[in-house]
Amino acid sequence: MKPRTIIEKIWDEHVVVENPGAPALLYIDLHLIHEVTSPQAFEGLRRRGLKVRRPDRTLATADHNVPTTDRSLPIVNQISARQIAQLEANCREFGLTCYSVHSPHQGIVHVIGPELGRTQPGMTVVCGDSHTATHGALGALAFGIGTSEVEHVLATQCLLQRKPKTFRVEINGTLRPGVTAKDVILALIAKIGTGGATGHVFEYCGSTIRALSMEERMTITNMSIEAGARAGLIAPDDVTFQYLYGRPCAPQGIEWDRAIARWKQLPSDDGAHYDKHAEIDAGSLEPMITYGTSPGMGIPITGVIPEPESIADPIERESVRKALAYMNLEPGKPLLGHPVDVVFVGSCTNGRLADFRAAASILKGRKVNPRVRALMVPGSYEVKRQAEAEGLHEIFRAAGAEWREPGCSMCLAMNGDQLEPGQYAVSTSNRNFEGRQGPGGRTFLASPLTAAAAAVTGVITDVRTML
């Protein structure tokens, strides 16, 4: 048999039917939904008189709009409140499990899937959210879809899909102190560009990936879309199995043994073909930070802002100029020492326990600079409970940072957590687009360590000086 990649193995296993001239009908094992991209899909079902085909394969949570303040109070924004109420009503009507605002399992959809053990190796996972690639860290083929496709999956548990091309990213070397998974993925995106993997699915391999924890791997796969890849996978190994073992929805007993045997067949065969390749020497990386309004505009923390004049293509040159004008930054200058107004640690990229441990390691015994507002927003209630069991919230509060309730929060500023026009944030989230964290707000993407360092000093700082 022809050697296959993990991507092809999962793909082949899930093709229901493939008619000539039409895309394959792909079966979806797990469909995650949230309040923002699902209401119109449920409305479509109602209009056609359709049911949800597999409520057992569907899981809902409210995350994008939820306040990260006291949950016993009503939601102030009436439009947000209505959208969340609509999700709850839709889930009741169609018989779906919904971890909404008051559920102990509530959290960002891409944080709760893995932590509940719902996401498993070899699965196809979709969600009306581009960061669905996160689940690929567990060896699942996971990708974001639009609302029409949400409706398709609700009704049929299937999607019409063309087989994606494959892109192997080999990441080798030992990360130096202060350099994290976030820096690796920002370096990859800076190298290949925000459209560098369009039409492809990443497989991340190499010694660096193998040495990462499951949470760190999720930070990498999460940002696959920022390089244009709809999905990014890491083949399951003992780290994956240990992470899943004993989780509420993971297989148990004899089923666990059977699952392990199945999952061990997933890694790509020797000699499997990939359509594209890239390599990262992780041992030589510095902490990374972005300077512009696209995640590909990233530089090492000690680097200088590139000159747009050196770009040959006129549209690209103008785009970088526009980005620098928006950010009010000058080419040729370093970012180190640039003042920061807000620090945000959280999101589906960096809102897990390991991320708050990292931030706490810098903030412990230190104070947040008086001119900085520092928000710590756990990715889920489970993350919040774990962090509090370790006393991390006490470290944050003692330092003067805000320890908040879980949700997407300032990653996309739908819930009222947002920058003021002109403010600068160091953010552990995934997008530095214009206005992403609030109209007129300016975002520097970085790791939780780099974010925490900026919280203490009030300026962009090389965290390696504080370790």
Added chain:
Amino acid sequence: MKPFTRFESRFVRLPIDNIDTDQIIPARFLKTISKEGLGDQLFYDWRYDASGAPRPDFVLNQPDAKGAEILLTGDNFGCGSSREHAPWALTQFGFRAVVSTSFADIFRQNALKNSLLPIIVPPDVHAELFRLPAEAKLVVDLAAQTLTLPDGRAIEFPVDPFAKHCLLNGVDELGYILQHEAAITEYEQRRA
């Protein structure tokens, strides 16, 4: 879905690379539970100032933009968030096609499901389109897969044959998938 027909139109120029869906429609407008009413919010933060007044220098606010059904943009259009609100906002404003050198995957899929045609042209044609006079018109012919320039040259563009079939015939994809009910049930039983 209405069948996608051949049309001729002036075009709006937005020479910026990597236009993300947060620019096409900012997240704060995604709190709606409807698909309607998004055309006024298209490119909101580029189109209006902080007080909500139109920015006169933005292309969509210029007289030429009125009635234009084609948007010409930079590379990697529609990157970022998977929000289908982006093609909803573009079509409700009046666009029927977007021309670029490349499109982000999820946006392209979403666009095709909403009768918004993503047209990929080679870099030299792309550059030439930006140089055409303001009143220039283009002809979009999906059946022939051509974009015809004012001088009569027809530039071929790629399109997924199934998506083309659905667009030209107004075929609804969900209806097509539902016809495979028996195969889906059989698949579920096989894997159970």
